[in-house]
Amino acid sequence: MDILSFLKESTGRFGPVGYEQALAKWLKEQFEPLCDEVHIDAFSNVIAVKKPTLKPAGGAAPPKIMYVAHMDEVALLVTAIEKDGSLRVRGMGGVDPKIFPAATVTVHTETGGLFGVIGAKPPHLLTEDDRKKAVKFDDLYIDLGMAADAVKAKVSIGDMVTFHGGMVELLNGRAASKTMDDRSCIAVMLDAAQRLQKLQHAAEVIFCCSTQEEVGGYGAKVGAYSVDPDIGFVLDVTFANYPGAKPDSTVPLDAPAPVCGAYIQHKLLDKLRDTAKNNNIKINMELSPGYTGTDADDVQIARDGVPTVLVGLPLSYMHTTVEVVDIETIRECGRLAAAFAADIEEGWDKDLWI
Amino acid sequence: MKELIKQLTAVYGPSGREHSVADVIESLVKDKADSVRRDALGNLICEIKGTQDKRLMFAAHMDHIGLIVTHAEKEGWLRVHNVGGINLNNSRTRRVKFANGVEGVLCEQALKENEKSALTTLYIDIGAKDEAEALSMVDIGDIAVYAEPAFDVGKNRVCSPAVDDRCACALLIKLLNNLPEKRPTIVAVFTSQEEVGLRGATVSAYSVQPDEGIALDVTIASDTPELKINAVKLGEGPAVKIKDTRSISNPGVVKRMIDAAKAAGVPYQREVLPWGGTDAGAMQLSRGGVPVGTLSIPCRYVHSACEMVDMGDMDKALKLLIEYVRV
């Protein structure tokens, strides 16, 4: 699978949280050649099903494993149009206002996209105090290069604003782009789906591209309800090492990072670690004592509970327009995900609880 | 519509104790509904068949905020905790009342130097001389609510406690009395416990199983001095919600609401609320997911004893909803 070109295309596609409808249609097309059945549900989740290739011995229903990665991206939305035609904005999902001075964006109006520049006070006019202050949302404004009347005719309150940040290849097999969170994990799922074309598996494997993760795991919650899996396998980006990071809060960029913690079924995690060992996949463990901040939180308590594992794809500079991932790590995550699906056999849950 | 709002805001019904409100509303809608029921959390669920199978759920919450008695001091003062979003600014020296009719004054104790205001510095004075007398008048666990009566302001506005969300209950009742002939199946849910976490809507949506959910609620009007929370003004029409902290309205629903406003010939506003949520946030997460939206009534002084709405906005909201529902 050409991961780089998938990343380049997918990270550029419009899909802010709550507005994933068109992106879902495109992702459906990406999974169709690799799965038996793909549909889009009421929440715009893409649900792709690959049926078992091995029949269970006793004729029992095959175990269902659901992989989840989210398709939505953080963005901004227009909250006010000022008298001078500039736009005020707020975040859609967790966005740091500090990354925006001198950034360029697209404002998506009913009649099309408009190029905008987020202003920055010229250094010559900054006081000492100004320089020390962090930029807040109330300080930001978007310049559309048009007079107020023209702006008001085109732009409405609530219009989406997406960031500019096309993919750039860096050294050592790394790439930077906006929205690697979490389209790089959708790449993992596609990679796994491709590997499964050549593997035998007794489990029914479902790939779910979820929506609205960035505001609370909503797509995963309702998607897990509909799919009703036996096992949840969530993929989301996690924090890669950076200078000055608090100890024990980040992981190296170069290996998948499965998570241990209260929400993770510990025997299922043991099984995942065995799969990694048997396939020579290097992993670094990460700890989430409780709440993980990912779709796993919602998958785990769907219906009457779902034993769940969570694997992190390390990513640097999360929620900026220059998120960095390691392509080889994406491949290793895909390899781990596929191998784990193939390792789920009848009786997988025999000793799960006692 | 105004009289209906005044009738509904006068009924006692803080979160968890909405049965009286449900009784009044039920008496007003039962003739129009094909079925009426209450569920485990006291939601009032009214179903009216339509010409389509599509199930459209409307949610307007019956509960309003209050203060629950946690303790009676030796001197007869009642200590309280908030039920829903109580604003300390709105809670000093206010007239309050309990379900059994006992009235009192909600006050803040005199603060020491450097002591900060908090819920724990509030107390209710019901005129009891000691703990025993206080507990003979009310029980621990009873809930007090702001007790101002509704009153008219200006040409076309009304002020009262509990306008959030009884004005929307009134709107929903009026809608049920004015449904177009060709329409989906309407499930009108007068929900409980919205103010403490959208709890009524969570369980009612599960049993109703709607195809689409519309919450009817107030939103903050930012047209008072120095307030800049959003761009919504009183008197400029109902607001179509784009986003708040609990839900992002489905873009298709937003479009259809705006189309309905145009079809009805009424002005509308677009609303983004930086904090706060409505029952839409709960309906959307039910079972396999539900597309949702919220139609908001602009309201000044939300969560005070003098919540103010404009009757013009109410009438326009009704016209919009009738067109929204029309197939």
Next chain:
Amino acid sequence: MDLKTLCELRGLSGREDAVRKAVYDVCVEKLGKENVSFDGNGSVIAVRKATDKALPRVMLAAHMDEVGLVAISATDEGLINVRTIGSVDPRVLLSKRVTVGYGDDAVPGVIGYPPIHLQSQEDYKAAPKLDKLTVDIGAKDKAEAEGKAPKGTHISFDTKYTDFGDGFVCAKALDDRVGVFNLLRLLDAPYGGELIFAFTAQEEVGLRGAYAAGYRAQPDIGIALEGTSANDLGDTPDQFKVCIPGQGPCVSFMDHSSIADHELFKLVLKAGEAENVPHQIKKFIAGGNDAGAIQRAGAGAKTVVISVPCRNIHSPASVCCLKDVDNQLALAKATLKHLMKG
């Protein structure tokens, strides 16, 4: 299964295995294997069918998990860095004994602190921060510490269950092994309707197990049996005492996760009066519990909480009054009796 055994079992949120096994064995013994199962979060669900289907279906819930610590990494000197599982105030951790790991691999450890003689004025006055506390198992270097306590290893308080004073007990995990203890004693409680006994997992990290349990069972009524915080000693003003050990189990009208169904709340109080079970009302709104989850699972349920007052909750040395534990059982039985009266 006695309270001492239950309190001394180790089972932090997510790894309730030891408690789960103990509970499972008792449930199977009393109700039969076909009536006991695990749900997707590892809660133990035991069902006793109704003899009178007209009566409400009641779920009784108590959570198996306890709070504690978890290893996150080791220092070069062989000390273990920790985080908390559930809500733990770092100030109760200084100078305490712990057990690192489960089963045969478990080793004892201690949480030390710099000696008072060598603390600066500033340090002496400052509260300890969790990321500066470490567990010492006597390891000589990082490799040995990581070998014995790899990332994710649970670390529980090491407290011997001790009877003291006039009918008081000091133990870890009274929250909620008192509830589990009583729930096991309720397996044969007189009631004609269906009873669903939910020994839930992961309550302390967000009421996780109870959502699943409530969803599957869809009861009419949910009663959570908990251990709750008593704050009655010292110079606490009356308003903040919450409840008082020795005055009976406390019934809550509201907490952060639910408002009790008002009629059900009044029924519990009335049942206590009628059956002469000492009880009190919880007089502060704090915390959340399984009732909140059960109330909102699926189509919803009417819920109420009956708790044993526990001092020093979520610490190595919580304290409760044994009479309150027995009266929690009595009040639950009284409630079931009055539910039958209709």
